[in-house]
Amino acid sequence: MEAPAVVLRQVVRTFGRQRALDCLDLDVAPGEVVGLLGHNGAGKTTTTRLVVGLLPPSAGQVRVLGLDPAVDGPAVRRRVGVLPSRPPVDGRLTARGNLRYGADLFAVPRTGLAERIDAALASAGLLDRAEMRVEHFSAGMRQRLALARVLLPEPEVLLLDEPGAALDPLAVRELRGQIARLARQDQRAVLLCTHDLAEAEQLCDRVVVLDRGRVRAAGSPRELAAQLPVSGVEIDVHSTDLPVVLRLLPDAVQTGRLADVVTVRVGETRRESLPELTALLVRAGASVYAVRPQQASLEDVYVALYQGVSAA
């Protein structure tokens, strides 16, 4: 993996006596999507603002593409695209006017700019509304336009704060595909702040869970989930063996049947005990066709973390 595009080391940020970030370590490499999860006020927005030099850290080190945002803010911001939670488009301008304004602020080369703006509008599905003032746009249209504007200068690093908010399910799906392409194909480093845990699970290579400015857990969604007990196990056995299974596993519940195969579900189980469980059934003479542990989701991890159950 390439050297990280975004590096935060032991970063502290205070507002008065309140610590918004407390010794935060974070890396985002090119081609990687890192999710920043946490409740409101956990420190996600503060983190993105530190990365673009909008706020200086109170302590610690921030480096973006090798630059210190607090010192080289304009140079960093030229190479970083930020989509804040509130779409930063000007309602008084047209869709095209917003993109042109953004292009001027970021000094996007004028050669071929009109074509690039048309292409951006087309990719946002707004080409037919290019001359309409944005104040008449729906929230979803504004969000798509904002993303188009962020991508127009072709930033190397993307900071996306709830990008799927206000989008309909189809647009969300399209957006996720776009984010994945930007990371995997175009090798952009993406930091994704989201409350949508399914989105994080699907998109992120790694997630960092923040709680009041501190890292509560970090790793790939799979790694984090693996630290929790499996939420359940589905076992397929021959229908004639069902009484044996129910005798050995009193908590088991039949959940399905397909011809001679019945499926039973057993509740939360420690991962390490699965081979033993299978052997127990086989020894009792049951014909076991499949054992499927139900993997804990990122949502389970998140809930467990916030309920005080140690997942780390």
Added chain:
Amino acid sequence: MNMRGVAAVMARDLGVTLRTKAVLVPMILVPFLLLVVVPAMVGIVGSMADAVRVPALDQALSGLLGWLPSDVAADLPGAGAGQHAAAAALLYLFAPLYLVVPLMVALVLAADSIAGERERGTLEALLLSPLTDREILAAKLFGAWVPAAVVGVGGAVLYSGVVDATLGVAVGQWLFPNTAWVLLAFWVGPALSGFALTLGVIVSARARTAQGAQQIGSIFVLSLVVVFAGQATGLLFVGPATLLALGALLWVATLLMVAGGSLWLARSKLAERIG
């Protein structure tokens, strides 16, 4: 300096101003009333006053003229007391009122500069751009100062035309241009605009809404009312020397505030207030 970015912010602010009725209407209506309607009425009434001789009115006008500083009385051979009084009002008394125009335009635009962006949710986008703090400040100041200066100078030209077309024609002498008004239009007016809008941008950076910023900034207008009262009572004589000094003072104060701009328009401070 990222001139393209600065020009983009200025052009957008100006373009939006010209399309926003709530901003544009007072920017046209107030100057029209103060610099066209009022001087036209005074000029017409003044030019006709001597045709209808009313001894009591003559006496009152002579008294008024005697009360004003001697420098104020325009040298109008053959003109009566009414025409002299109208000339004194238009050339001297209305000078502070004229300054309301560039001041008001500057305040309206300055109030909208940062607080308006915050209200519309576009401030964060501006702060997330590669523009430096000084470039944002320059864009906001020049973007408001240019229209304020244009309206101010244009207003003075219009005012001069109205006065010459009414009273000037009646007395057979051009009353404009004169030194005091040239200084007002090209020196004090632009300086006052610069001063007011720099202070207005400071207020705007701290106010939550553009309306709040306007209310705070409108305190300025009161200072002009005081000057007007001083003029009307003869207590304060704003002649060319005073105007030169006043303009210089305003420019120096403005430059000092701009120089300290990075202290009060720091990105981090604005970002903290976005929420």
